[in-house]
Amino acid sequence: MKVKREFVLREIAGDLLLVPTGKTALDLNGMLTLNEVGAEIWKMLPEVKDEEEIVQRLLKDYEATAEEIRPDVASFLDRLRELNII
Amino acid sequence: MEPRLSKYLHMKGSQLGLPIAGTFELTPRCNFNCKMCYVHLTEKEQKLCGRELTTEQWLSIGREAKETGTVFLLLTGGEPTLRPDFPELLHQFKNMGMMVTVNSNGMLPGEGLLQQIINDPPVRINISLYGTSNETYEKQCGIPAYDRVIRNIRALRDAGIEVKVNMSVTPDNKDDIRSVYETAKELNVHTQSTPYMFPPVRLHPEMCGKNFRMDPEDAGKLQAEYDAFRCSEEEFLRRVRALQNLTSPDAGNEDCGDAIGEGIHCRAGSTSFWITWDGKMTPCGQMAEPAVNVLETGFAEAWRQTRANAAAIRLPPECNSCDIKNICHACAAMCYCETGSFSGRPDYVCRMKRSYIDAMMQYWQTKYGGEV
Numbered sequence: 001m002k003v004k005r006e007f008v009l010r011e012i013a014g015d016l017l018l019v020p021t022g023k024t025a026l027d028l029n030g031m032l033t034l035n036e037v038g039a040e041i042w043k044m045l046p047e048v049k050d051e052e053e054i055v056q057r058l059l060k061d062y063e064a065t066a067e068e069i070r071p072d073v074a075s076f077l078d079r080l081r082e083l084n085i086i
Numbered sequence: 087m088e089p090r091l092s093k094y095l096h097m098k099g100s101q102l103g104l105p106i107a108g109t110f111e112l113t114p115r116c117n118f119n120c121k122m123c124y125v126h127l128t129e130k131e132q133k134l135c136g137r138e139l140t141t142e143q144w145l146s147i148g149r150e151a152k153e154t155g156t157v158f159l160l161l162t163g164g165e166p167t168l169r170p171d172f173p174e175l176l177h178q179f180k181n182m183g184m185m186v187t188v189n190s191n192g193m194l195p196g197e198g199l200l201q202q203i204i205n206d207p208p209v210r211i212n213i214s215l216y217g218t219s220n221e222t223y224e225k226q227c228g229i230p231a232y233d234r235v236i237r238n239i240r241a242l243r244d245a246g247i248e249v250k251v252n253m254s255v256t257p258d259n260k261d262d263i264r265s266v267y268e269t270a271k272e273l274n275v276h277t278q279s280t281p282y283m284f285p286p287v288r289l290h291p292e293m294c295g296k297n298f299r300m301d302p303e304d305a306g307k308l309q310a311e312y313d314a315f316r317c318s319e320e321e322f323l324r325r326v327r328a329l330q331n332l333t334s335p336d337a338g339n340e341d342c343g344d345a346i347g348e349g350i351h352c353r354a355g356s357t358s359f360w361i362t363w364d365g366k367m368t369p370c371g372q373m374a375e376p377a378v379n380v381l382e383t384g385f386a387e388a389w390r391q392t393r394a395n396a397a398a399i400r401l402p403p404e405c406n407s408c409d410i411k412n413i414c415h416a417c418a419a420m421c422y423c424e425t426g427s428f429s430g431r432p433d434y435v436c437r438m439k440r441s442y443i444d445a446m447m448q449y450w451q452t453k454y455g456g457e458v
Binding site for chain 2: 008009010012013014015017019020021022023025026027029030031033
């Protein structure tokens with residue numbers, strides 16, 4: 001999946017933050033906080049082709065069913081689309 | 087108002103001892119020559135006093151700061167854009183994952199710098215706007231720079247970059263306080279103005295308690311006049327009521343984050359640090375001490391020592407029982423710069439604040455004539 005904006009993922013005092021860099025600092029004047037799964041998804045975004053691949057990858061690491069994971073992944077990706085990040 | 091995430095990170099950083107926010111004072115050199123400045127040196131003076139850090143030294147300190155937990159970074163000077171490597175430093179610090187803000191006088195020397203900043207912008211640029219005419223600039227800064235500064239502010243705004251206008255008010259530009267406010271409003275940029283000028287003790291220890299500034303009573307009155315023209319009737323009344331209740335009408339200084347206590351009560355040395363142009367870490371840029379040489383100790387150790395040094399600072403005991411302690415916001419740096427000691431009461435600040443409170447009450451009576 002194509003990430004359209006530039007961010008640096010950082011961990012500060014146990015919190016995971018996406019810090020805008022490059023011209024992203026103009027359009028998105030602030031940082032985004034992620035939970036652990038959000039950060040996992042973020043890291044795999046450039047390598048995956050679609051939503052289902054993210055679900056399948058997460059299934060390997062988390063004790064949950066695809067039906068349980070799918071809505072959370074969709075909602076996370078929707079938020080990124082709203083912010084024009086992907 | 088400070089974003090919630092920033093407040094949260096500072097709160098967590100304070101518990102864990104992390105340097106969440108820092109300032110890199112890239113140079114003491116400046117293309118302006120303001121009488122009240124606490125840091126400005128000419129190139130000749132700077133070379134006699136010490137050596138500015140190299141690009142690689144700043145980048146190395148930046149990397150260490152990032153590894154130790156720094157998220158918010160302010161680049162300041164002197165005039166930081168005078169360094170030829172300024173765009174490179176800004177770019178690299180951003181790429182490290184820090185939210186970078188820049189302090190500038192807005193001249194942005196040379197032809198390409200403005201465009202370079204627009205192409206690779208900081209989160210915000212704080213620009214000192216000293217007046218609204220070349221004549222005021224000539225008087226205040228020794229250079230008729232208004233036209234260029236205002237053109238640059240417009241260009242930055244047009245490019246979508248967040249600009250904040252700060253006005254340092256002195257006897258030379260006090261008559262422009264209203265027009266600066268109006269100009270900032272027209273440009274749709276946030277503005278902050280203060281007549282409080284820290285004595286430049288870092289440059290001249292003998293200037294302790296002194297600066298080129300208004301007398302404290304006039305400074306307080308001017309601050310009230312500023313509130314009177316910028317606030318709606320409702321907001322003005324809210325401020326008057328807060329003052330009557332001996333509480334602060336402001337949320338606190340967003341750059342420092344104040345609270346009241348007998349130890350140091352801002353973020354200096356708790357979650358924030360300052361590194362001077364010659365590589366010394368202090369809790370705050372107004373303090374010449376306690377200072378730790380970052381190049382000798384490394385960043386993490388300098389931060390550890392700075393925290394310990396700041397925690398040992400005790401403020402004037404009489405301020406703790408003062409009736410206006412919640413309004414005053416007198417900080418450790420004010421005590422130090424006004425009296426030479428962290429535990430000395432900064433009388434200039436007391437007089438300025440009391441004058442401000444009186445003038446606010448008087449404005450309320452004469453302007454609105456109502457009960458509070």
